[in-house]
Amino acid sequence: MPNRTVIPFGPHHPVLPEPIHLDLVLEDEKVVEAIPNVGFIHRGLELLCEKKPFQDMVLVAERICGICSLVHGIGFVNGVEKIMNIQVPERAEMLRVFWSELSRVHSHLLWLGLAADGIGFESLFMHSWRVRELVLDIFEETTGGRVIFDAIKVGGVKKNINKETLDRILKQLEKVEEEYRQIADVFVNDFTIAHRWSGVGLLTKEQAITLGAVGPTARASGLAMDTRMIKYGGYDKITMEPIVETAGDCYARALVRVREVYQSFDQIRQAISKMPEGGETEAKVTGFPTGEYFSRVEQPRGEVIYYVKGNGTKYLERFRVRTPTFANIPPLVQMLAGCDLADVPAIVLAIDPCISCTER
């Protein structure tokens, strides 16, 4: 039997913006087993629901993650609106769809850039982020923030967008899409990228199901699972099909994200065209939440679960978040077993880890 070595990976590592630690058990260059270790930055945000009224918890939910902050907010208000029986006005629902798809565009562009950086493709990294800046400009123009948008509230949205701005945004989107097309072309057709990622970090469809993979990680393994298909929020008026790749390697995960950006552009256009003229953007919220609900929404990284339980006071009884990265850790462990040591950073990046959300 060859000698076994244990190499610690992380908590600080060039590819990781956030701390996760992996104990890699190696046999020569091959990883035999990987033991994940999180918990460096546990914030205990779930307990804050005992101190903050439920309306203010939206702000906490939005600050769980810095990249998909808006979708976290939507997940939370979705649950609260269900247990309080609030009917959100249609315009507000469409604005939520608009912003959450725009979040997906910017999050995927961020990931594509980081992934390119992880394999040493610096110019691609910078150009991905250049396109992302254009998306962030749209966010700043409509919500006032570039990272934390603060546009969601229980019962509706905080900001409205007028007609001229929407027209301008549509034009801007054309420009973004054209710029993006060039970058996507590199991801889809470039030899070096395909060579680096093909066959790395394999996850079969069966493993994806039994290990509970979510989001692009699951879809890249051929599992057609997209929580937007349960038609929460305004998604009942949006037509879509989950984007599926079957290879189950890192390259498939990148391709799923590349194609999802186009899908998001399409959904943004649908949302804008289906947005009713004028009308309310928020419903009146009276009373306190009673009841419980598991609200599931699709984030750029996968399905996020918000469990809200109200007991008729202004403080929630329980507020629980299960973030996509938390669900993707067991698949990550599976992918790492049997890979080369040099592939570990690429595989860890491929699930789009967001460790701070994982630990809340």
Add this chain to the structure above:
Amino acid sequence: MSDILKMCKTVVSSLRKKPFCQMYPFKPAKFYDHTRGHIKLDASKCILCSLCAKRCPTGAIEVDRVKGSWQINRYKCIMCIECVVACPVKPVKALAVENQYAPPMAKMEMEMFDVEVKKPAPKPAAAPAASTPAE
């Protein structure tokens, strides 16, 4: 061959363009109408009702209606604009959102505004600033 040079098109075309980034300190930063920079108080309009302090989810604002002071802790403020929405002064609110970010501070301290106490508060017991829910 062309497979490994896909990026060249973008790279070469960006050689002919101006830099995408702004020369920030030399050129002013680009702001939009909604950009949330910092909260600004118009001390002449404030009536020291302390509704903003009550509404603030992080407890960043402290209002002392006896001494006539309005303070904000910029480190606690998360720019959620709830205080601006809550301010009851009409027609122009005493609080406003400025596009420019707050100037950097070396120490974590409250920024203090002196507000003239116009009339004795109608019900002093109603709103001591310390009763904000969050701390």
Add this chain to the structure above:
Amino acid sequence: MFESQEYITIKKEELLEKTAPLFKSGHRLVQICCTKLPDKLIMDYSFDKDYKFIDYRIELPLEGASLPSITGIYFAAFTYENEIHDLFGINVIGNALDFGGKFYRINETAPFNKVVKKEVKNA
């Protein structure tokens, strides 16, 4: 539009026999969640297949609770089971990847299951 959800209360002993058929029929483990109520803890095991949500619920006493681990069936449950052990102090028996209370690096034991609930210091 909201999906309808149903919470089926089962006994602790039934957990494994209820979970195994779900694994066979290709359900995915969505999440495991623990909730502290004033007089008891409730555990929610959620599964999903084709966007159909199934939830099994177990009631546990506040103190000294223990649970059988489902990592033998769903290996992915190890993260959740370590989490509820660290945050709620529930003893999970037979966890396939047991971190022994070191999953979250926190100072207090079972911070989410304090008897005096309102005085949580570092919230």
